[in-house]
Amino acid sequence: LPARTEETLFRHFCEQGMAADLASYSVTGTSFTDMIQSPPKSPRYSYGAARETWEQIFGHALVQAVSSAISIAGGAEPVGGQNRKRSTAAQRARDWFVSSYPLLGALAATFELIEEPTICGRLQISIAAVSDYGKEVYVHPAAGLTEAECRFVMAHELLHVALRHSMRCRGRDPFLWNVACDFVINEWLAEMRTVPQVGLLLDHSLKGLSAEAVYDRIVTDLRRFRRMGTFRGIGLGDILDAPSASWWATQAGRDLDAFYRNCLAQGLLYHHEQGRGLLPAALIEEIRALSQPPIPWEVELARWFDDCFPPLEKVRSYARPSRRQSSTPDIPRPRHLPAPLALDGRTFGVVLDTSGSMDRLLLGDCLGAIASYSESRDVPAARVVFCDAFAYDAGYMQPGDIAGRVKVRGRGGTVLQPGIDLLERAVDFPKSGPILIITDGFCDHFHVHREHAILLPEGRALPFTPQGKVFRFRRP
Structure with missing residues (x-):
């Protein structure tokens, strides 16, 4: 080809086409070009700030290149930049x-x-x-x-x-x-x-x-x-x-x-x-x-239990007198017992995500923590609902049963709203009873119309902004 300018060759190739033998004359082969002309992903300046011209940018780069070359020649730097x-x-x-x-x-x-x-x-x-x-x-x-x-x-x-x-x-x-x-x-x-x-x-x-x-x-x-x-x-x-x-x-x-x-x-x-x-x-x-050191999730969960279940107030009762003193055997001594009907309604609901993505080891840790806190807060039983794509009501379970071997039902998809609705509409569940939801975050949006908290694994997030407290747990 005769020596021409870039514009002349470009017009020539556009009008008459390019010969097949010229396609291999490239330093990158026949499939790629050595000039990447895609637009930049982000402008250098934005939000109304002043832009520099290409001449100014080129001038700054030229000064830096000359300074780097002089530094390399003088031994001040081994490689440019x-x-x-x-x-x-x-x-x-x-x-x-x-x-x-x-x-x-x-x-x-x-x-x-x-x-x-x-x-x-x-x-x-x-x-x-x-x-x-x-x-x-x-x-x-x-x-x-x-x-x-x-x-x-x-x-x-x-x-x-x-x-x-x-x-x-x-x-x-x-x-x-x-x-x-x-x-x-x-x-x-x-x-x-x-x-x-x-x-x-x-x-x-x-x-x-x-x-x-x-x-x-x-x-x-x-x-x-x-x-x-x-x-x-x-x-x-x-x-x-x-x-x-x-x-x-x-x-x-x-x-x-x-x-x-x-x-x-x-x-x-x-x-x-x-x-x-x-x-x-x-x-x-x-x-x-x-x-300050971060508060462990077990402590945060314990505080939530304290807010929901205050300590029982004990009263003096002569219904079952204690042992009488030998010095005054004719004087009965009262015992300190929880107030009558104090345990009525002292329970909470647990909606357990039993989908296939839920880690069984983390599931066991959460159930163990819930059982220990329930027993220490004088909660006689908790209403447990297993939920994957359908709600399975396990009924009321004592803390000892929760801490033991529990038969988990589900391991399918993840839709938690049926389990929440089951507890909110249950006749034998208190209207003011709180609900604890344990999930891995791979679930749809759900609504809870009462006091509730959510247990999530560390690093997971819900696909919506939760209204209740969120505790993030992980294995030690």
């Missing part, structure tokens, strides 16, 4: 946290800062992201952030790790949970410093709400919030994929989690001692709550 001694805006922001901001200084010193364009492009990072498992903070150098903007972005990512947002997901949608956490963190940081001009999730109507409360709000409008963009990009969470909940239960996971919690707790103490400025009250409350 890996010069840790080069003073970039992100490096200066990280050094500022270590030297001047003790709240996040320990975390900033622990995490490795990665500003490699190739790695950020492979991970689809538009501005920044964080990995709590790998102890890495990613900042895309092409974002063109100033030092003040880098401080905001880095504080945002470090707070994701310090507040354990990846562990608190608990079966929720990861991206929507990430968006909810972004709203909360950005509101705190906006109170402390100027908002950067890179576009971020900020809604003052959500001020004062926790991440869990914000999540419950945004799930009501999925079509809108699915299009939201984090610092990583539109539709992508800036908390990179974390290991499963089972890994955090291992010794290495517990040690890493305890390290992050201690860093934040000690940082808050040093921040107040050195007088480094005021912090939002909600952030301080969140840090102090995170410093």
Whole structure:
């Protein structure tokens, strides 16, 4: 072919077609092209922020490439983009946290800062992201952030790790949970410093709400919030994929989690001692709550039983006198017994998900805990209903029978509403009796019109917002 311009060859191929022998003249073969021209998944700037022209972006990249080449030639860095001694805006922001901001200084010193364009492009990072498992903070150098903007972005990512947002997901949608956490963190940081001009999730109507409360709000409008963009990009969470909940239960996971919690707790103490400025009250409350050890699900369930079944009041009774004293055999002594009719209606219902997806070992642990709590709270019997796609009424069972061998019926599909309706309409079940629902979360929406609680395995979630208390259990 004669030497022509790209436009001339393109028009020639469009009008006359391309010869078959030219199809193999490609560095990638006949099935692929060496230029990927798909549109970017997320714009560099959003939410009304100013865009840079392609000439400005090219100029910044050219300056970085020349600086990297000079550093390689001088031996300052072995590979392009890996010069840790080069003073970039992100490096200066990280050094500022270590030297001047003790709240996040320990975390900033622990995490490795990665500003490699190739790695950020492979991970689809538009501005920044964080990995709590790998102890890495990613900042895309092409974002063109100033030092003040880098401080905001880095504080945002470090707070994701310090507040354990990846562990608190608990079966929720990861991206929507990430968006909810972004709203909360950005509101705190906006109170402390100027908002950067890179576009971020900020809604003052959500001020004062926790991440869990914000999540419950945004799930009501999925079509809108699915299009939201984090610092990583539109539709992508800036908390990179974390290991499963089972890994955090291992010794290495517990040690890493305890390290992050201690860093934040000690940082808050040093921040107040050195007088480094005021912090939002909600952030301080969140840090102090995170410093407390989590309450086991057995303790939470015991509190629920205490609320539903207060201790029995004992009265003096001469119906069955106690042993008389030898010194005064003619004086009868009363006994302290529960008040008459105190045990009437002192019961609760158990709706047990017996579908095929329910783990029998977890099922046994829950039944054992329910039996022990029932016996300690003077509950003579509980109404048990097995439910898969149909409700099987097992009647009233004593705590000893529940703790023993129980014949479970079902192991089919999962529809819990028939079991709940059976208890609510039962003539021999108290109108004020609470209901305890044990399920694995793979069920349809159900309605309960009285006091109730739900037992869920760790890491699972219901397909709707529950009205009663939710306790998450796991095997030790």
